[in-house]
Amino acid sequence: xxxxxxxxxxxxxxxxxxxxxxxxxxxxxxxxxxxxxxxxxxxxxxxxxxxxxxxxxxxxxxxxxxxxxxxxxxxxxxxxxxxxxxxxxxxxxxxxxxxxxxxxxxxxxxxxxxxxxxxxxxxxxxxxx
Numbered sequence: 001x002x003x004x005x006x007x008x009x010x011x012x013x014x015x016x017x018x019x020x021x022x023x024x025x026x027x028x029x030x031x032x033x034x035x036x037x038x039x040x041x042x043x044x045x046x047x048x049x050x051x052x053x054x055x056x057x058x059x060x061x062x063x064x065x066x067x068x069x070x071x072x073x074x075x076x077x078x079x080x081x082x083x084x085x086x087x088x089x090x091x092x093x094x095x096x097x098x099x100x101x102x103x104x105x106x107x108x109x110x111x112x113x114x115x116x117x118x119x120x121x122x123x124x125x126x127x128x129x
Contacts, residue, residue: 001025001129003021003023004021007019017105018105019106021105030127030128031126032127033124034078035056036059037055037119037120045118052119053093057123060123060125064127069128069129070129071103072103073129074103074127076107077123079107079108080112080115081109082114082120087109
């Protein structure tokens with residue numbers, strides 16, 4: 001597999017994403033449903049945004065690894081949140097995770113009116129190998 005990052009500007013670097021990712025000769029592609037702070041029993045978290053973000057990241061990692069993929073090969077990562085202001089108070093958690101795995105992903109961040117039950121943040125990824 002060969003990936004090429006397309007960044008005509010530099011400002012997105014501070015925000016931990018890229019403008020586009022081209023993938024050539026991929027062996028397979030994994031499309032992950034949105035992962036949120038839901039425990040193994042299916043119970044939605046009532047925790048604060050930071051704790052929910054941490055759990056959503058852990059759940060996404062688990063799905064990716066169970067499928068035999070690696071987080072470093074995430075090429076698209078959409079973030080849905082019920083409150084962008086609250087998310088930005090703990091966005092360093094997200095940025096540290098992206099940096100730790102060397103992820104270079106195209107991203108969209110959307111504030112939505114609501115997510116399922118008590119959820120505040122959801123991560124939707126596309127991963128290649």
